[in-house]
Amino acid sequence: MKKRMKKSVMKGLTIQFVPFSEISRLDSVERIKKLLKVILSNKVIVLQGRLKPEEETRLIEDTMIMIDNIKGFKGVELAVISADKSEAAFIQKIKLGIANALVGHQDDLTIIGPATIVKEMKRDPKKLEIMMR
Amino acid sequence: MVIKIFRDFTKRIFAAIFRRKSNIKLGFYGPPNAGKTSLANKLCKDWTGEEIGKVSAIPHETRNVQFKEEVNISYKGKNLKFKLIDTPGIATKIDYEDFTNKFKMKKKQAQQRAKEATKGVVEAIKWLDDMDAVIVVLDATKNPYSQVNITIVGNLLARNIPVLIVGNKIDLRKADLKKVESAFPEYDVVGISAKYGKNIDEFYESLFKLAKKA
Numbered sequence: 090m091k092k093r094m095k096k097s098v099m100k101g102l103t104i105q106f107v108p109f110s111e112i113s114r115l116d117s118v119e120r121i122k123k124l125l126k127v128i129l130s131n132k133v134i135v136l137q138g139r140l141k142p143e144e145e146t147r148l149i150e151d152t153m154i155m156i157d158n159i160k161g162f163k164g165v166e167l168a169v170i171s172a173d174k175s176e177a178a179f180i181q182k183i184k185l186g187i188a189n190a191l192v193g194h195q196d197d198l199t200i201i202g203p204a205t206i207v208k209e210m211k212r213d214p215k216k217l218e219i220m221m222r
Numbered sequence: 223m224v225i226k227i228f229r230d231f232t233k234r235i236f237a238a239i240f241r242r243k244s245n246i247k248l249g250f251y252g253p254p255n256a257g258k259t260s261l262a263n264k265l266c267k268d269w270t271g272e273e274i275g276k277v278s279a280i281p282h283e284t285r286n287v288q289f290k291e292e293v294n295i296s297y298k299g300k301n302l303k304f305k306l307i308d309t310p311g312i313a314t315k316i317d318y319e320d321f322t323n324k325f326k327m328k329k330k331q332a333q334q335r336a337k338e339a340t341k342g343v344v345e346a347i348k349w350l351d352d353m354d355a356v357i358v359v360l361d362a363t364k365n366p367y368s369q370v371n372i373t374i375v376g377n378l379l380a381r382n383i384p385v386l387i388v389g390n391k392i393d394l395r396k397a398d399l400k401k402v403e404s405a406f407p408e409y410d411v412v413g414i415s416a417k418y419g420k421n422i423d424e425f426y427e428s429l430f431k432l433a434k435k436a
Contacts, residue, residue: 149347
């Protein structure tokens with residue numbers, strides 16, 4: 090039997106900030122599970138850092154499975170804002186590369202919202218517009 | 223004895239090189255309605271006389287991975303054999319009401335299409351590991367900075383799979399190939415119109431360059 094998602098009439102927007110430290114020790118499966126749990130409670134997540142590429146695809150896969158199994162769930166809107174490193178000097182880029190490899194892309198921000206609340210995220214290189222329903 | 227070992231070794235090396243080069247698994251990835259099947263059809267039509275799948279203005283027309291086992295392409299005296307793999311469009315959301323509202327589809331039919339589309343996305347992602355090279359097809363009239371595009375390209379990079387980015391629909395006035403190029407500055411980007419065959423020679427040139435990296 091299909092689960093039912095809470096009816097998403099927007100009474101106020103809840104944004105949940107998730108610091109990187111909260112997911113840094115979790116494995117990929119647990120990370121995605123944690124994020125999707127927040128999404129299912131109709132909140133928009135602002136995550137410090139970003140997921141690995143294979144975690145992003147895992148998030149999409151799990152989202153698709155949830156659309157199939159949870160009534161009223163229509164998927165997610167997702168965007169990543171990265172710090173502009175193009176102007177950084179060569180040495181600085183190497184330092185950033187090492188830091189990213191060790192502790193993840195903590196300069197970046199990932200925004201994930203349920204598609205029932207977030208209509209669209211329009212990303213340009215320098216700005217992100219979030220359109221609500 | 224030494225000669226036999228050497229002969230077997232070289233035979234194996236040549237067989238491996240020949241096998242890889244002679245049957246390149248070429249995937250078509252991208253968001254829905256970018257023209258993946260149109261481009262795969264163009265290639266198949268040009269070189270086998272048959273199409274790979276149906277196309278439609280309604281998103282998620284391709285909901286299963288489609289194959290063309292052997293497509294021999296010749297360009298400037300060189301020949302390559304490809305296995306073409308056309309995949310469903312990757313999306314982060316699928317709402318059956320989009321089909322009923324925008325395309326006047328009946329509710330049951332729309333729900334079925336949405337259900338099949340979600341499965342198609344999962345299937346497309348699962349196939350990523352099996353590709354030798356991938357053509358990422360983007361609609362050049364749309365914003366290339368969408369996270370789905372970045373996720374697809376990021377995954378291919380993480381898997382060391384060579385990528386060619388195609389900006390499709392350049393026949394349309396709204397098309398902005400420069401924007402696609404600036405979104406993916408480290409990749410080879412070629413603008414085409416799969417529907418009208420525009421700039422297809424440049425595409426074949428880039429395809430053969432891509433095949434060299436596979």
